[in-house]
Amino acid sequence: xxxxxxSVIMAGGIGSRLWPRSRAARPKQFLDLIGSCTMLQETAAxxxxxIPLERVLIVVGKEHADTVHAQxxxxxxxxxxxxxxxxxxxxxxxxxxxxxxxxxxxxTMAVFPADHLIADEVSFRQAIAAAHKxxxxxxxxxxxxSPSHAxxxxxxxxxxxxxxxxxxxxxxxxxxxxEKPDAETAGRxxxxxxYYWNGGIFIWxxxxxxxxxxxxxxxxxxxxxxxxxxxxxxxRAETLAAAWERVxxxxxxxxxxxxxxRVAVIPIDVGWDDVGNWSTLSELVPTDQTQNSTHGPGHPLxxxxxxxxxxxxxxxxxxxIGLEDVVVIDTPDALLICRKDRxxxxxxxxxxxxxxxxxxxx
Amino acid sequence: xxxxxxSVIMAGGIGSRLWPRSRAARPKQFLDLIGSCTMLQETAAxxxxxIPLERVLIVVGKEHADTVHAQxxxxxxxxxxxxxxxxxxxxxxxxxxxxxxxxxxxxTMAVFPADHLIADEVSFRQAIAAAHKxxxxxxxxxxxxSPSHAxxxxxxxxxxxxxxxxxxxxxxxxxxxxEKPDAETAGRxxxxxxYYWNGGIFIWxxxxxxxxxxxxxxxxxxxxxxxxxxxxxxxRAETLAAAWERVxxxxxxxxxxxxxxRVAVIPIDVGWDDVGNWSTLSELVPTDQTQNSTHGPGHPLxxxxxxxxxxxxxxxxxxxIGLEDVVVIDTPDALLICRKDRxxxxxxxxxxxxxxxxxxxx
Numbered sequence: 001x002x003x004x005x006x007s008v009i010m011a012g013g014i015g016s017r018l019w020p021r022s023r024a025a026r027p028k029q030f031l032d033l034i035g036s037c038t039m040l041q042e043t044a045a046x047x048x049x050x051i052p053l054e055r056v057l058i059v060v061g062k063e064h065a066d067t068v069h070a071q072x073x074x075x076x077x078x079x080x081x082x083x084x085x086x087x088x089x090x091x092x093x094x095x096x097x098x099x100x101x102x103x104x105x106x107x108t109m110a111v112f113p114a115d116h117l118i119a120d121e122v123s124f125r126q127a128i129a130a131a132h133k134x135x136x137x138x139x140x141x142x143x144x145x146s147p148s149h150a151x152x153x154x155x156x157x158x159x160x161x162x163x164x165x166x167x168x169x170x171x172x173x174x175x176x177x178x179e180k181p182d183a184e185t186a187g188r189x190x191x192x193x194x195y196y197w198n199g200g201i202f203i204w205x206x207x208x209x210x211x212x213x214x215x216x217x218x219x220x221x222x223x224x225x226x227x228x229x230x231x232x233x234x235x236r237a238e239t240l241a242a243a244w245e246r247v248x249x250x251x252x253x254x255x256x257x258x259x260x261x262r263v264a265v266i267p268i269d270v271g272w273d274d275v276g277n278w279s280t281l282s283e284l285v286p287t288d289q290t291q292n293s294t295h296g297p298g299h300p301l302x303x304x305x306x307x308x309x310x311x312x313x314x315x316x317x318x319x320x321i322g323l324e325d326v327v328v329i330d331t332p333d334a335l336l337i338c339r340k341d342r343x344x345x346x347x348x349x350x351x352x353x354x355x356x357x358x359x360x361x362x
Numbered sequence: 363x364x365x366x367x368x369s370v371i372m373a374g375g376i377g378s379r380l381w382p383r384s385r386a387a388r389p390k391q392f393l394d395l396i397g398s399c400t401m402l403q404e405t406a407a408x409x410x411x412x413i414p415l416e417r418v419l420i421v422v423g424k425e426h427a428d429t430v431h432a433q434x435x436x437x438x439x440x441x442x443x444x445x446x447x448x449x450x451x452x453x454x455x456x457x458x459x460x461x462x463x464x465x466x467x468x469x470t471m472a473v474f475p476a477d478h479l480i481a482d483e484v485s486f487r488q489a490i491a492a493a494h495k496x497x498x499x500x501x502x503x504x505x506x507x508s509p510s511h512a513x514x515x516x517x518x519x520x521x522x523x524x525x526x527x528x529x530x531x532x533x534x535x536x537x538x539x540x541e542k543p544d545a546e547t548a549g550r551x552x553x554x555x556x557y558y559w560n561g562g563i564f565i566w567x568x569x570x571x572x573x574x575x576x577x578x579x580x581x582x583x584x585x586x587x588x589x590x591x592x593x594x595x596x597x598r599a600e601t602l603a604a605a606w607e608r609v610x611x612x613x614x615x616x617x618x619x620x621x622x623x624r625v626a627v628i629p630i631d632v633g634w635d636d637v638g639n640w641s642t643l644s645e646l647v648p649t650d651q652t653q654n655s656t657h658g659p660g661h662p663l664x665x666x667x668x669x670x671x672x673x674x675x676x677x678x679x680x681x682x683i684g685l686e687d688v689v690v691i692d693t694p695d696a697l698l699i700c701r702k703d704r705x706x707x708x709x710x711x712x713x714x715x716x717x718x719x720x721x722x723x724x
Binding site: 299301303315316318320323330333334358 | 382661663665666674677678679680681682683684685688690692695696697698699700701703704707708710711714715720723
């Protein structure tokens, strides 16, 4: 039974490597990067057969609360949890746990980033259901993504003692969380097996994670306890704002998962992708016979161009001649032309824009 | 004395290889491609010490007459000669000759394309003055551009019998006009010497060119004679319109220069350039230490980019990462990204746009 299973979608990211479509005013998770739905809508829709919208909580900054409401109009308005400011994933998860406990002392929460892609949604939901069972035993469960290659951009989870099958799926205690490894280490992980990418998908009882925060993140825990006491009163907003002035910036990975001894992993192989940059995105969309793909409401006209990704904004004609392996993203006020193998460096553009004070392009 | 020397600037081109800045509504000659003046303004300004604006005639299609007036507000309005439609350079020149003869029976006309660049204006004016003298002897004088390399995109003029020095400059009877040669022929021309590029700059008496048209282009001549008879009457516009319905499409090169026996050439070496495409244009502008040049009212941000030319339209941020040898032209409704060695193929884009009926981008 999943009546007490809630979904917590963390929608606070900025997706700077998908600039200039991903912008401060409309980050990656609110864009229709792949299909006709936005990534937030996809995230909510893929779990809906298991967790209806009434039990979906979205944690978001105040500048994007309206966007969430616009993109998920059937989501109860009180399910939009507005964070006073970004403090990393640990306070974000803690806030959601407090909100859920106040509503349902038996709440189990499945935490999802709002900007990932899952190809095999059926298997994904099976894994969530299995993780939900395991969470009832007090585990902090994470879904471990079976690595397809020695990626150095993700954290890795090493599986340990088997916990037997949960549903039809094997589960393991977690031996170790490793931050982004170097290429050699990543290669060894892949060769050794039993290592999984950390996709930031977690399932646990709200009470379990708050207990664990009490031991591992006492400063945060103190603030959360205070917040829990006033949650159903008029003091909520003020207490939250004051707490968020004090809580230290921490990620759930570093603050809890790397240190806790109650962590379990369920490996999944469901066509997961974090759509990390324009190059990886370009591999997720259909291409024509010249390996090009064109997107957006504008007009593309590609001449002798190969293996390229072109986004044309409304009314715009985007023409390329003689290009190969490039990404072209044209928005009304900002244009990016980037060699695919440099797609990670788009983040550098955003850094430079900040340094220059060109806020209007962020 | 140059009191009877007039300038005729042919401003009817379309400059399709400089798309998308050069557009049907505002072709190349009306753009500030190099400096802060438009090419038309530059063309008028560089001869002004020799030929003041009162003796400058601009031949232009009716759709751009207002643009000429706006860009040269001091030009007497009656000096804008509106051609009913494009019929090639021979009718255009003939029309100007008729207009000038009606005004000044002793008129000599110096004919210039409106969209070329001259670095050494002093030497250029000296050549025009010399050509003016030679034209008084009944020659059709052309300025022959000393070739810097074996270009296959220009016509070539072969010098013949020397005519001695005119002013300080040597002049020759013309042996032969050759249309755009193949690479081998162009190479031989360069090696042999005595061949010059045809830059479309001509100096002759208005009466001489009309005489020559009478023998070599009789159909055109008949129309021009009729037009000359009514020029100073109310029938001018109607006669011109009717004549332009009948005159055959002909260039001055093919119709007159290749066939006449009265052609002379004065070689010049004045830093001439026809700014033929984005690649040649990129070599005419200053570059930074990474051989990039950025233009336009927008903001460029080039990261690890080399030997590239970037135009950013108003308010637009144009960002490139890891590019080399490319041209980026971003206008409000059309964007071109082209490898420099494919710059000639921009014309193909324009052809494709016509074929698709995408008139709004032409």
